[in-house]
Every structure is written in C-alpha cells, then in structure tokens.
Amino acid sequence: MSFLAPVMLLALPLAAMPLIIHLLALRRYQTIEWAAMPLLFAAQQTSRGYARLRQWLILALRTAAVAALLIAAARPLMSSRFGITLGQADAAIVLLDRSPSMQQRTRGVSKLAAVVDRLAAGLDRAAANRWLLVESGRGEVREIDGPASLDNLPQTTGLAASADIVAMLEAAYEYVRQNELGQTELWIASDFRSNDWQPQSGRWTTLTKAIEAAPWQVRVHLLAYDAPADGNRMIRIERLRTESRAGTRELSLSLLVEEELGKDEESGIDDDASAAANSNRSGNRQTPAEESATEEIQSAREATVQLEIDGARTATTVPMSGRRGRLNDYRIPLAPGQERGWGKVTLPADANPADNHFYFVYDEPPPRRTAIVAEAGSDTRALRLAAEIAPDAAAPARVETYAPEETSVLPWEATALVIWQAPLPTGDAARRIAQFVDSGGQVFFFPPDEADNAKLDGMGWGAWQDAQPPQHVDSWQTGSRLLGPTDAGAALPVGQIRVQRFRDLLGEGNVLARLDDGSPLIVQASVERGDVVFWATTPRPEDSNLGQQGVALYVAVQRAMEQGRDALAAARLINAGKKIDAASTWTPLAGTRATISSEQSLSAGAYASEQSLWAVNRPVDEDAAPTLSRNEILPLFGELDVQIVDGVQADPAGLAEQVSRGFLVVLALALLAEAGLTLPRRPAQERAA
Amino acid sequence: MLTDGKPREFLDPQALVRLARCPLTARRPMQGTVSGRHRSPHRGASVEFAEYRRYVPGDDLRRLHWRALARTDRYYVKEFAADTNLRCLLVVDASASMGFGSTGQTKIEYARRLVGTLGYLAGSQGDAVGLAAVGEHVASDIPPRRNPAHLVQVFDALESIQPAGTTGLVAGLHQLAETLGQRAMVVVASDFFVEPELLRSAWEHLLDRRHDVIALHLLDPAEVDFSYRRPMRFVDIEGHDAVLANPAEIRDRYLVALNAYLEAVQRAAWETSVDYRRVRLDDDYEHVLLELLASRMGGPGRQ
Numbered sequence: 001m002s003f004l005a006p007v008m009l010l011a012l013p014l015a016a017m018p019l020i021i022h023l024l025a026l027r028r029y030q031t032i033e034w035a036a037m038p039l040l041f042a043a044q045q046t047s048r049g050y051a052r053l054r055q056w057l058i059l060a061l062r063t064a065a066v067a068a069l070l071i072a073a074a075r076p077l078m079s080s081r082f083g084i085t086l087g088q089a090d091a092a093i094v095l096l097d098r099s100p101s102m103q104q105r106t107r108g109v110s111k112l113a114a115v116v117d118r119l120a121a122g123l124d125r126a127a128a129n130r131w132l133l134v135e136s137g138r139g140e141v142r143e144i145d146g147p148a149s150l151d152n153l154p155q156t157t158g159l160a161a162s163a164d165i166v167a168m169l170e171a172a173y174e175y176v177r178q179n180e181l182g183q184t185e186l187w188i189a190s191d192f193r194s195n196d197w198q199p200q201s202g203r204w205t206t207l208t209k210a211i212e213a214a215p216w217q218v219r220v221h222l223l224a225y226d227a228p229a230d231g232n233r234m235i236r237i238e239r240l241r242t243e244s245r246a247g248t249r250e251l252s253l254s255l256l257v258e259e260e261l262g263k264d265e266e267s268g269i270d271d272d273a274s275a276a277a278n279s280n281r282s283g284n285r286q287t288p289a290e291e292s293a294t295e296e297i298q299s300a301r302e303a304t305v306q307l308e309i310d311g312a313r314t315a316t317t318v319p320m321s322g323r324r325g326r327l328n329d330y331r332i333p334l335a336p337g338q339e340r341g342w343g344k345v346t347l348p349a350d351a352n353p354a355d356n357h358f359y360f361v362y363d364e365p366p367p368r369r370t371a372i373v374a375e376a377g378s379d380t381r382a383l384r385l386a387a388e389i390a391p392d393a394a395a396p397a398r399v400e401t402y403a404p405e406e407t408s409v410l411p412w413e414a415t416a417l418v419i420w421q422a423p424l425p426t427g428d429a430a431r432r433i434a435q436f437v438d439s440g441g442q443v444f445f446f447p448p449d450e451a452d453n454a455k456l457d458g459m460g461w462g463a464w465q466d467a468q469p470p471q472h473v474d475s476w477q478t479g480s481r482l483l484g485p486t487d488a489g490a491a492l493p494v495g496q497i498r499v500q501r502f503r504d505l506l507g508e509g510n511v512l513a514r515l516d517d518g519s520p521l522i523v524q525a526s527v528e529r530g531d532v533v534f535w536a537t538t539p540r541p542e543d544s545n546l547g548q549q550g551v552a553l554y555v556a557v558q559r560a561m562e563q564g565r566d567a568l569a570a571a572r573l574i575n576a577g578k579k580i581d582a583a584s585t586w587t588p589l590a591g592t593r594a595t596i597s598s599e600q601s602l603s604a605g606a607y608a609s610e611q612s613l614w615a616v617n618r619p620v621d622e623d624a625a626p627t628l629s630r631n632e633i634l635p636l637f638g639e640l641d642v643q644i645v646d647g648v649q650a651d652p653a654g655l656a657e658q659v660s661r662g663f664l665v666v667l668a669l670a671l672l673a674e675a676g677l678t679l680p681r682r683p684a685q686e687r688a689a
Numbered sequence: 690m691l692t693d694g695k696p697r698e699f700l701d702p703q704a705l706v707r708l709a710r711c712p713l714t715a716r717r718p719m720q721g722t723v724s725g726r727h728r729s730p731h732r733g734a735s736v737e738f739a740e741y742r743r744y745v746p747g748d749d750l751r752r753l754h755w756r757a758l759a760r761t762d763r764y765y766v767k768e769f770a771a772d773t774n775l776r777c778l779l780v781v782d783a784s785a786s787m788g789f790g791s792t793g794q795t796k797i798e799y800a801r802r803l804v805g806t807l808g809y810l811a812g813s814q815g816d817a818v819g820l821a822a823v824g825e826h827v828a829s830d831i832p833p834r835r836n837p838a839h840l841v842q843v844f845d846a847l848e849s850i851q852p853a854g855t856t857g858l859v860a861g862l863h864q865l866a867e868t869l870g871q872r873a874m875v876v877v878a879s880d881f882f883v884e885p886e887l888l889r890s891a892w893e894h895l896l897d898r899r900h901d902v903i904a905l906h907l908l909d910p911a912e913v914d915f916s917y918r919r920p921m922r923f924v925d926i927e928g929h930d931a932v933l934a935n936p937a938e939i940r941d942r943y944l945v946a947l948n949a950y951l952e953a954v955q956r957a958a959w960e961t962s963v964d965y966r967r968v969r970l971d972d973d974y975e976h977v978l979l980e981l982l983a984s985r986m987g988g989p990g991r992q
Contacts, residue, residue: 026922029933034923035786035796036912038882040932042946043939 008074015070018062058677065670072663090182090216092128093172094119094147096135096156097165097190100354100604100618101625103158104191104229111225111647115189116156118223118647123147128185134172136163136196137602141175154596158354160604160618161577163196166203173211182216189223189647192633195625199636208638220640225647226627232260233303234355234623235347238326240573241566242334242362251332251362255345257303257318257325258623260352307332309343339364340613342589342606355623359590359606361613366568368397368561371410374421375448376403382539382547383419383446386557397561404429412436416564417557421446421538424454424461437530440567442560445534447503455507457525459534462504465519470500473521476513481563482533482556483512483522494552497521499544502537509534531563572612575619576602582609589613697844699801704975705809711982713810715775715874715901716964741765775816775874776833779804779843780865781850782879783824785927788852789880791911792970797852800878802974803905805847807876810982812840819873820846823861825854830865833873855927859883862891866898878905880912885953892961903964903981906954910971915943 034040102112109117125131125146133144135155142155150156165188176184190196211218239254302317303325309332318325334341340363347356370387374380380401390397402410404422407429418436420443425433433456437443445456452461476483476494485491499515509523512533525532533556539547546553574580583601591605600607600616607614630644741754744764754765781787781804787797808818812835819833820843829846831839858879865875875895881888881904895902911917917936924931936943951967958965964985968977 026933029920029922031922031924031931033789033926034932035789035880035909035926036882036947037923037925037927037930037932039912039943039946039950040923040934040939042950043943044932044934 005073005075008070011070011073012067015063015067017066018059022059054677058674061670061674061677065667065674068663068667068670072660072667075660076663089128089185091130091132091176092123092147092185092187093132093134093141093176094144094150095165095168095172095186095188095190096133097163097188097196098136098155098157098159098161099163099191099193099196100158100160100622101191101193101196101352102225103354104232104352106227106230106351110158111191112156112158112189114647115223115225116150119187119189120148120151123187130181132172132175134168136165136168137161137599139164139167139171141171155599157592159576159599159602160354160616160622161575161602162193162619162622163190165190165197166201166207170203170207173207173214176216176218177214184216184218186218186220187223188220189225192224192226192628192630193622193625194628195619195621197628197633197636199628199632204636205638208636208640212639218640220637220642222633222642222644223647224630224644226630227647228627229260229351232351232355233347234258234260234352235303235305235345235358236617236620236623237345237358237360237573240360240362248336249334249338251309251334251343253307253327253330253332253345253360255305255318255327255330257305257320257327257347259320259323261323304348306346307343308346309334310338310341334362342613342615344590344606354604355618357604358617359604359615361572361606361615363572363613366416366565367414368395368565369411369415370397370399370417370419370557370561371415372399372401372419372421373404373407373410374401374419378421379538379540380419380421382550382553383421383557385547386539386550386554387417387419387561389554391558407432412441413439414568415441416568417442417444417561419444419446419557421448423448423450423452424456426454430456437527437532440530440564442531442564442567443533444557444560445532446538447536457507457527457532459505459507459509459523459525459532462506464501464503466501467499467515467517470498471502471515471517471519472499473497473513474516474518476522477511480512480524482524482559483552486555492552492555493549496549497544497546497552498549499537501543505534505536530567531560533560573615573617574601576604576616577619583607583614585609586614591616695841697805697848699798699805699847700809700844701802701806701975705806705813708806708810708975708978708982709813711979711986712814713775713777713807713816713874713982714985716985741767775811775814776819776871777808777811777816777874777876778819778821778833778865778869779808779847780821780823780862780875780877780879781847782856782858782877782881783822783828783850783852783854784856784858785824785852785854786856786880786882787907789909789912789926790970791909794970795852796880796907796909796970797850799907799968799970799974800905801847801850803968803978804876804878805844806974806978808840808843808847811874812837818843821861821865822846822850823858823865824852825857827857827861827864830868856883859887859891863894866891866894866900869895869898869900872899872901874901874903876903876905878907880907881954885950885957888954889957889961892957892963896961896963901964902961904958904966905977906965906967908967908969910969913947913969915940915947 096112096115098112102115103110105111106114125148131144131146132141133150133153133155134141137155137159144150144153169186169188172186175181234257236256236258237253238256239252241252243250243252301320303320304315305318305327306313306315314332316327316330318327340361342359342361344357344359350356368390372380372383372387384399384401387399388397404425407425410418410432412432412435415436418433418441420433424430424445433443445459447461447464454460473494478484478491483492483494494513497513499521502515502519502521505520505523507525509520509525511520511523513520513522515521519536521536523534523536525534537544537546539553541547578601580601584597586597586600586607586609588600589606589608591607592603602616604617605615607616634642634644741757742765744753744766748766752766754767757763757765781797781800783797787800788795790796790798804820808820812818815835817833817835818840820829820831822828828850831843831846858877858881862877869875892902892904915936920933920935922931922933955965955967957963964981966977966981968974
C-alpha cells in the first residue's frame, strides 16, 4: 500500500490516545474504601469476564477508530477493487483512448490528462508484475515501467484519430495469449463514444468469448469519463477548392459549425435574454441589461470563426440555425504567386479544443490528366479526343496511354480519370484500381473485344450482342452527375446515342442509361468514394455513334475528370488515423507542437512532404458520435468481470478514494460498536435490602 | 455505677436511663454465681416452684411430694427455679471492615454504642460483663466479671478497639466457644462479611456450649443501598484489592448478591436459634436495643 499523504502516518502513535486517556481516567475515578468486597466480587463475578472483555473491546475499538481515521487521512492507494489486493496480478494493461472527444475539458483539465494523472497516482506499481500500455494511436502493446511513468510518456497526449477500442482489446488479448500471462487487470479509460466502441461490431462477441474461454482470469476496470460537454462547438471544412476568377486565384471554403448537445439542450440563452430580444424587435428602447442580453443572444446565434492562411488571419461570422451553422463558398483571394500553402479555421476556445480547428492545404490545381489503358492496337481516338479537349484553355489536359500491364508506372496520385478499354484488371492492377477509386479517382470501363471472365466490384462482361436494327438509348437518369443537364439547363443528347454492338453487363449497379430492349448501356458500380462506370459499348464506329455524336461522351468524360480533379485536391485532406508510412518524414507546418513524428498522421495539423502538402484532421465520425450509456457498454463484455469506475476529473487520487472509504467505513463501524458498548444500562428496580 | 467517672462517648446517660427500665434477660438458663434475675439451669430450693419429677435414688427426701405419694402411691420430688446472675460476653468484630461508615459514624463506633450500652445495663443489674475483640485473631479477651472496676476495664478496652486486619470472626467465635466456660450471653456485633455456612458453624458451636447468642448484624446504608452513580474504584478496606466498577451497571447484581447473602445469614440464625438482629447504621441504636430488650422479656421458650 502506498499513500498520497504519508506525513499523516507520523500521527499514528495518536492511536494510543484512547489507552492513555483510559489510564489517566483511572486516576480520576472516585476511590472509596469498601467493606462489602465479597458482595462486590460476587456482583462482578457474574460479569467479570464480560466486563474485562468489554473494557478491552472498547479500548480496541477506540484505538481502531483513531488509527482508521489517520490512515484514511494519509490517503492510502491500492489498485484493486474495494481497496483489497487479491494477490498480485501477472499483468496490468492500460487501454488509453486518445481520441479528440477525450480532450474535452472541465475546469481546465482534459479528460485525457485527468485519466493519466489518475492512473499514474492511483495505481500501485506493486499490484502487477508487469505493466503494459495500449494507446489508441498505434493500437500496439508496449511495456512500461509502471503506472507512474504514464505521466512522462509522449504517447498519452491527445490525437485527432478515433480510437478502435475493440482492436485495442484484441491486441491486449493476443499479447496475453502469446506471452501466456496469468491474472490480468485491464484498465480501460474512455468516454464511451460509439464511433470508438463500435458496439454493433461482431468482433465483440468473438473477443469476449475467447477471453472467457481463456484459462487466465481477466478483470476489467472501466474508467468512465462519459460526462457530456457543457458548451462545445466544432468546426469542419466540408468543401475546399481553388478557383481562378478574373485572373485571380481564390480559395472557396464551405464550413460547418455544429454545437454539441450538452447539459442544457439550448445554447444557454435564458428566457430573460430572449424576452429582451423580443423587446428589441418591437422597437422599444432597451435598458443596458437588455442590451447586454441581446448581445448575448446575437453572439450565441453566430459563431465567430478565425481564418488563418499562411500566417495571415482574418475573421468572419457563421450564422447559426439551431445547432448548426454553415458558411458556403466563402472566398479567400490568394496573393499573386501564392500557389500552395496551408491554413486553418478556428473557433473560440470552449469545452473541447480538439474540435475547434480544422486544417487545410491548397496547391496548384491538379492537372487534367487522363490515363487510357488499352490493348495495343485498340482504337481509342474518340476517347483520347474526349479527354484532351479541355474546356478551359488555361488548364490544358493531358492524356497518356498505357498497356494493361503497365499500371505499375501509371501516376495514380496525379491522375483524375482512368479509361480502361481492356479485359478487367486482376491482381495488382485491380488493387491499384481499387486504391485509386478509394481515393476519389474516376474510372470508365469500356468493353474489350476478347472474352473476359474477370469481375470487378461485382461487375463483369457478358457476351457481345449485335443490335439489328441499331438500338437507341430509351431512358437515362437525367439527375445523375454524368448525364444530367448542363448548367444552363440544356439536356444532354443522350437519346441520340445509337448502338450497333454492345456487350452484356453482368452484376448489380446503378443503371444510368438503358437501350430500347432494356439492356443497360451505362452502369455505375457501387463504391464508397470515387466512381466506376461501365459502358456497354465503345465509341468505335462499328459499335456505336458515341464518337461521332461526341457530345454525351465528351461531357461525361469532362465531368468525370472534374470530379477526379476535385478528389485529387481533396486527397491531401486526410482523416487522422489513415496509415501513411511516409508521414513520419513530413515536415510539420502547423498543429500540436508536441506531436512526435511517428504520430504525425494521427495528429491534426498541416504538413509538408517532398512533393505535397497534407492536412490531417479528425474524422467526421468524431463530430457526430453519440455517447453510449453504461447499460450499452457492459453487455459488450459478456460474462467478464467488469467494474465501472466513475471518472472524477481534477482528482488524481480518485481511485484511492475507494480505499479511503474502506477505512472510513471501518471508522464508522468502530465508533458505532463503541457507542453500543458504552451505552449506560438502565438501572434495575431497587430491591428491598 | 462506673467508678472512674470518665465520660464515655459511646454511652448516653439519658438513653441508659430509658433503657434501664427493660431488664436484660437471657433466653436460656444461665449459670451464675450469685442470685440474680436470670433463670438458673439448676433446680434447687427456691421460692419459685418449677415442676414435679419422678424420684430417683439420691434425691433429697425433703423435697419429696408427700401428697402425690399418698394419692398415687408413687414417689415424686418438687423442682424449684433458681434465679441467678448473667455472664455477658461482648464480642466485637475488630476487623478493618468495621471501620467503614458513610453516615458519619463507622460500624465500630456504632458497635461500641450497642455493646457498651448492653454492657452497662448488664453491669447495672449485677451481671458479669466481659469483652472480646476479634480481628484477625482474638485481640483482647476480658472474661466476664461482676466487679464494677472490671466494667471500667471492659469499657477501656472497648474504647481502644481500632479496626484493622482481615476478618477472623469465625475462628474467634470458635475459640471463644471453647474458652468461655460457663454459660453466658454472647453478644456479637459485626458486619458478618464471612461465609454464612462458616458463621453457622460458629454459632452452632456456641449454642452447643449452651450460650445465648445475640447477633447484631451491622450494615452501612451505602452497603445496603449501593446507590453510587459515578464510576468508582472500590478498594478493599481489609486488603489491597481494587475493583473498578460502574455502580449503575452492577447495582442490580450487587443487590441480588446482597439479598442472597442476608437471606443465608438469616436462615443460619433461624436454624441455629440465634437472636439475629439486622441493624443499619442509620437506625437509632436506642430503638434497636429497646426492641432487643423487649423481645427478651417474655417467659421461657420465647426467643
């Protein structure tokens, strides 16, 4: 056992005070010489044993009460439940949630800092043979010197990345299993956000069953820091693009400011202030108090946002409607010659500083680069023309042709659109396509001549069909991005497309256009980011008039390319937590000063690599994740022994309170027992002598 | 009557005058040396006819009842009660416990009053008076004599008794039973804090010797009521034992023990025909003696 205030133990000799007082009190008893001693002995004889025992019991209880009080005042520390160490554990593993929500502050102390302080001060090094840490950044198990070393570890500071609690538990379990550890104490410090805990994941059941079946005993201690924030706003950039207008480059930002539901449902506006605002609107002259209340309402209905670009700052306001406020297409002119840089938007300090800023980077507009992948000898002229002719002369397009086996040299990260007219990619080519699409790239597939049994995203090629007579497009989705009307409202001449040969499309997708016989002509595959579009025919004259008619194909290609360029630009705004091996070599431009290089892809900020600028921000799930209740958390652990410990911020020795309470309970019981023993007996009715 | 003229603190002349109206009589026939007011155990020539009995060879023929012979043709002789004087031995418990008192006077002081007054009354009616002070052993043993100067000696000894030591009353009474000789009235003034059965044996010993035993059981009101409130440290007056007790807690058990003890003593007295008187120190001693004397004024068989 260790103590937070060991100096109080110096007063332990005071526990002998009851005995000393008893001895002194003896001297104060009235002494009388007594003749009828035999009668007194007879009276004492029947209770002599009890009286002596009672006297010693009273002394012992008083001594125990004083000792318990002094020990409780010394704030003893023990790491096990109820302050009782049931033997030394083989291992104690601390799982630390470092996600942005854990940086919510109360009285100036973040939940994460309070957790670290509490664990460092409240856990006894001797409670386990070895101490391990799994923090949500890397999710790996590392050995530490003891709980006290948590204070000094850089891996205990806040991150912008979400936590994956079940993955952290899996890592801990795997470590215990491989190292054949025995009794293990798991300390999980978290604020129970659903995006971190993923309660619907089937991994919970698999993991808890595995732990339950394990031969070693596992006890789980949940440090619950699930108190909601009191007054928190968060900011996010929803869209960012660079545009040229009248020879001036501008940044166009679309912002979202959102308020988190806290202790009060509203944003703190009381009825008096609201009444004052009504009074103002009615035109009556306001008193100073009413004016102040009106200002409060107005400031509460607006969010002040500070914008910083390459060190230059400006401010603006975002009108709030309910809990949200949006600022769309806020334009910031860039200085001439300022081709690339970084910036951030910031809210005033509130309950959680981790969501008060959002970083962005801007760069030269990505080139209008298209890669055409086709077998040698394939006729791709129409496709090349559709991609080469740029609508903006100031932004020329670039088209490069590759063979299907040359995908390894294709500059994926600089390509906006890939047009694939070859058998569907497999192996590494398919993987590259998938990564390209996942980063927002656009892919058009045109049918190859040869047979192709490959599948991609569930889609594949069927047999060639000859359409005699040629078929036209019978219906198409005018609301789709590819085939929708122009900005001026003119419909694309999709109905003028004539098809002589087409290939059956296998698989499920979003049919954008159908032929007369109902066969799909253009199908969009289901992907999360980017776009994959299958064209059932080619622009070759023998197959269709796509090349001759030109308009629909050209517009579709240009629109896809534009989408791909936006994705290229947005590809540098990444969610914290995305694995980027080169992140450790980035040069930080802005962000948390204490970030260690290996965690740069996990920490919000702006960074520069050799070729690009990067902005790392918290994932969108962090802003919207509800907090799970304890009744929702406990079932995730199945039959495991779980104890929930309430988080008490700014109280580093909260864990020790349980132990102190034990001694205070001893004190109370001792005093109660002593009171019971010292209660005077009601004298019996006097008997006649 | 006292030849030294020395005032005795334990003698109240006015009380003596009042009490002198009641003679001190023995319940058993006494064997004195002179004629007195006490019945003699011997049947002899005297004025008071006692009874007839059958003639046995050796009786004085002058006492033959001739009329009864004439009428019944059987031989009877007349018995006459012979009055004689009393031998009174005052036995005072001189153990340390007799030094206790909460009413302003100690038990020894009260005992002096009682036995001193009785001794004076006995002496004034011509009876022999003696004194034995029994502490750890018989400290002083003055045999009963009729000499007025002897009474002074008795009173001097009575006055000089200082309670000390443990109680040796039982052994002392046994010793006195053996050494007392002729029948006597033995007045024992004590707090009798001894085993009732041992006391019973001592009384029986005395009664076997045909003594008339009066037991004056002296008790202090504090010992009887035990009405202390605050915790006390009771130190044995006859030793060094000390007991810490809260009287409020043990009073009921003390009273139970006290009553059991008193009942046992009373039963022992009853069963041994000892004239037992329980006296509280706050009782008027004159009233106590008056009751004692009055109760003894009855005829034979009255106890």
